Amino acid sequence: MERKEFMQHGLVRLPPGFRFHPTEEELVVQYLRRKAFSFPLPAAIIPEIDLRKLNPWDLPCGSGGEKYFFYLRESKSEQKKGRVSYQKAKLGYWKSLGKEKPVLASSHGNELVGLKQVMVFYRGKSPHGSKTDWIMNQYSLSNNELLKSSTQSLLASSKEWVVCQIFVKRRSMKLRVRNSRHEENHQIPATSSSSSSSSCITEDLSDDEESVNGEEAMS
Structure with a gap:
């Protein structure tokens, strides 16, 4: 019952x-x-x-x-x-x-x-x-x-x-990645080396926009 x-x-x-x-x-x-x-x-x-x-x-x-x-x-x-x-x-x-x-x-x-x-x-x-x-x-x-x-x-x-x-x-993966990296960049203190701090974030992100299709629509 x-x-x-x-x-x-x-x-x-x-x-x-x-x-x-x-x-x-x-x-x-x-x-x-x-x-x-x-x-x-x-x-x-x-x-x-x-x-x-x-x-x-x-x-x-x-x-x-x-x-x-x-x-x-x-x-x-x-x-x-x-x-x-x-x-x-x-x-x-x-x-x-x-x-x-x-x-x-x-x-x-x-x-x-x-x-x-x-x-x-x-x-x-x-x-x-x-x-x-x-x-x-x-x-x-x-x-x-x-x-x-x-x-x-x-x-x-x-x-x-x-x-x-x-x-x-869902929001595009690119937006989620950028937000995550933005938060991480503000939480981790900057090191004395400018080159090491800048290497934590890469700008080589895909420019593909999220499309709505049969595969991406599935959660």
Whole structure:
């Protein structure tokens, strides 16, 4: 029996020190697939939301860190065809970034079990909104997984379950390195040798700006 202090709104609330950090395979196989097929979940830890009625900064479950949600979206057959897709939100929209990437299950011989789409949140009306630092990794089941269902209604349905990982993009590594070196330079007393003190900081830093893509978006 679940302890009452670890339950909130019917969901498991992790005790201090515990973090929910599933792999992509676990997220798709153990949670999304079970949700889509109406199977019991390993834990009632991922809430359902309607992304169309919320902004990313208004999401439940507190502030900061990664957040996971189930969302019943329009199926791929109902979405507009094209390389870029949009999903409406309360004060903006989510815009896809690049192509969907496969999610493979190593426990099943690297079988294709799902697809991952990276999306960025824009404030305002599409396609002229202003870009924000909010990122969403949206995972959907592959057609192979849907075919495994005992009912074909999932394929014919106009809606499909997806699981979303939403977070704020991290600051660039260059900025963090500069801040760290700046603090260290002010904390360590200067030595009598000017050459040795100046050698503590190198100016040979990469000029590459942080880009939002499928690999860097993952925390």
